Structure formats: C-alpha cells, structure tokens
Amino acid sequence: MDWDTIELNWERYRKLAQDKWHKIPDVVLEDIAGKRERLVAAVERAYDLSLEQAERDVNRWSEEARRVGDALAERFARSRSQAAAEFRSAAGATSARVAEGRRRLADLRDQAGARGELAIDRTREQVRAHPAATIALAVGIGMLLGQLLTRRK
Incomplete structure (x- = not known):
C-alpha cells in the first residue's frame, strides 16, 4: 500500500x-x-x-x-x-x-375568466333588454350613495 x-x-x-x-x-x-x-x-x-x-x-x-x-x-x-x-x-x-399544480391553476384561471365574461355578457343583455329599469336602478344607487356620504359630514 x-x-x-x-x-x-x-x-x-x-x-x-x-x-x-x-x-x-x-x-x-x-x-x-x-x-x-x-x-x-x-x-x-x-x-x-x-x-x-x-x-x-x-x-x-x-x-x-x-x-x-x-x-x-x-x-x-x-x-x-x-x-x-x-x-x-x-x-x-x-x-x-x-x-x-400549474395546469390546474391555468384551468381555474380559464374557468374564472369564462365565468366573468359570461356574467358581463348577461349583464349587457339585461341592460339592453330593460333600459328604463337600468336607469332607475342607477339613479336609486346614486341617491343611496349620496345619502350615505352626506350623513358622514
């Protein structure tokens, strides 16, 4: 050795x-x-x-x-x-x-995007189908917000 x-x-x-x-x-x-x-x-x-x-x-x-x-x-x-x-x-x-996990996250992101687009499309359809009700709803929400904001002052 x-x-x-x-x-x-x-x-x-x-x-x-x-x-x-x-x-x-x-x-x-x-x-x-x-x-x-x-x-x-x-x-x-x-x-x-x-x-x-x-x-x-x-x-x-x-x-x-x-x-x-x-x-x-x-x-x-x-x-x-x-x-x-x-x-x-x-x-x-x-x-x-x-x-x-990445694939699953991408699938969930795509599903959430599709659901969001569907909700926006439905809202647009409702606004077009009922314009007077939409205007009344917008005025009501505006008045409610105005009341809430004036009470705080």
Whole structure:
C-alpha cells in the first residue's frame, strides 16, 4: 500500500491499527502519524517481535487496510449513488406535482375568466333588454350613495 495515503489519512487508518495492535497505547499510535518506521518500531516493542516479524506484520496489515479502505470507498460510492438516485426520484415527483399544480391553476384561471365574461355578457343583455329599469336602478344607487356620504359630514 502507498504509505503516503496512510500518512495523509492516519486518523482513519489509526482506528484499523488500533483494532489490529490493541497493546499499543493510543498516545503512541497518535505519535506514529502514519510513519511506517514508527509503526514497525511500536509493533516490535509492544509485541516483543523481531524487526523482520514486525515488518511482515505491518506489511500484511497494510494490504488488509487497503482492502478495507477500498471496501469502505466502494460502500460510500454505492451509498452516494443511491442517495443521488433517491434525490432524482424525489425531484422528479416534485416536478410532476408542480407541473400538475400549474395546469390546474391555468384551468381555474380559464374557468374564472369564462365565468366573468359570461356574467358581463348577461349583464349587457339585461341592460339592453330593460333600459328604463337600468336607469332607475342607477339613479336609486346614486341617491343611496349620496345619502350615505352626506350623513358622514
């Protein structure tokens, strides 16, 4: 495994090292900071191994850590992909609802416009059919408004 990766991501790999070599104190693992030589020396001291044995152990661990890291990265990618798919699905459903709401609003606007035009047409027909009654009604409304406005003064 590329030790630069371990060194740069030591906080993540430190947990894996801690699981593997539980006899190494946390303070020592923290001080290792991803340095291979320091890890080999710590394993050698904590487990009373020869330098060669400690190096083999660290090499095996690095391969295992790479596989674990790859598995975690793959799991993260799958989770991210699944979340993106769910987000797209929710966005699609929301978009469909918004489009339906717009269509419904346009239909209601058209219906209201048609009803308003119908009411205006009927009023015009009534005014043409009964001009005298329309004039009398207008005069009556004018007198009523005049009375209401003069009372306030």
